[in-house]
Amino acid sequence: MKNKEHPKLKIANAWKSSILLVAAFLFVSQLSAQVDSNSIVVHKDPRIDLLIKKQIQINEETTRDSRRNVPGYRIQVINSSDRNKVFAAKTKIYQDFPELKPYLIYQPPNYKLKVGNFKTPEEADPYLKELSKMFPSGVYVIHDVIEIKLEKPE
Structure with missing residues (x-):
């Protein structure tokens, strides 16, 4: 069954x-x-690595070749512990002297505002006279490391 x-x-x-x-x-x-x-598995195009390497090379060449630091002179415009006063001076310089690059340095407790990249003190004199009129207290030429733009050979 x-x-x-x-x-x-x-x-x-x-x-x-x-x-x-x-x-x-x-x-x-x-x-x-x-x-x-x-x-995590990442699938990417191998050409991305080539592009990254190329961009790194371009960045290094541009930074290295376009500017160089050398001894020179700057004009110290203001040295104050009042941050707002220093920033107001920086703004005024941007407006009145756009060709001068301002450099703001903080050395506790003071802020220092320096301008320009001059190879000689004589090169700074015309700006020194004008800046002394705008900022009557303590504008003077100081020795500093400056940035110079390198001309590319053609």
Whole structure:
């Protein structure tokens, strides 16, 4: 005689098998997710590295070749602990002397405002006279390291 299972028992066994299969799948996928969560895979075009290297080279050449620091002179316009006063002087210089580059230095507790990049003190004299009229207290030429622009040979 054949062993016939009851239909309800067949369905119950099928459900048990399905639940067991889903549970096993979830367990394995959870292990897989834990392994993969510690690493990131990035797919990129290898030409990006070439572009980055080229930009680094351009930046180094531009910075190195366009300016050089040499001994020279600047005009010290103001030396004060009043930050607002120094920034107001810097703004005034930007407006009246756009060709002079201002340099703001903070040496606690004072702010110093220096302007220009002059190779000789004589080169600074015309500006010194004008700045002395605008800022009557303590404008003078000082020895400093200045930036000079290098001319590119053609």
